[in-house]
Amino acid sequence: MNTDAATDAVTARVLDFIRTEFLWSDEDRAIDAATPLLEWGIIDSLRIALLQAFILNEWDVSVPTARIDAKNFRNAASIAAMIRELEQETVR
Secondary structure, rough: OOOHHHHHHHHHHHHHHHHHHHOOOOOOOOOOOOOOOOOOOOOOHHHHHHHHHHHHHHOOOOHHHHHHOOOOOOHHHHHHHHHHHHHHHHHH
């Protein structure tokens, strides 16, 4: 799988998790890879902790405390990019 396809797959999986776990009662709310998750109140500190557990279970990478910031959790695309970076760091 090439890098772009792998990142797209991670983004899709993150979006699926967010829709299923955080928006289950709001089926009309459409989100995509660029939706500002923090600004729209879709994720908060508790949900970031849930995302950390999901990332660990799904990709076997731990999100270091230093990586938990508004830049990395801005939207699904930024979360996916962070996951891919962490995967690469784990391989090294």
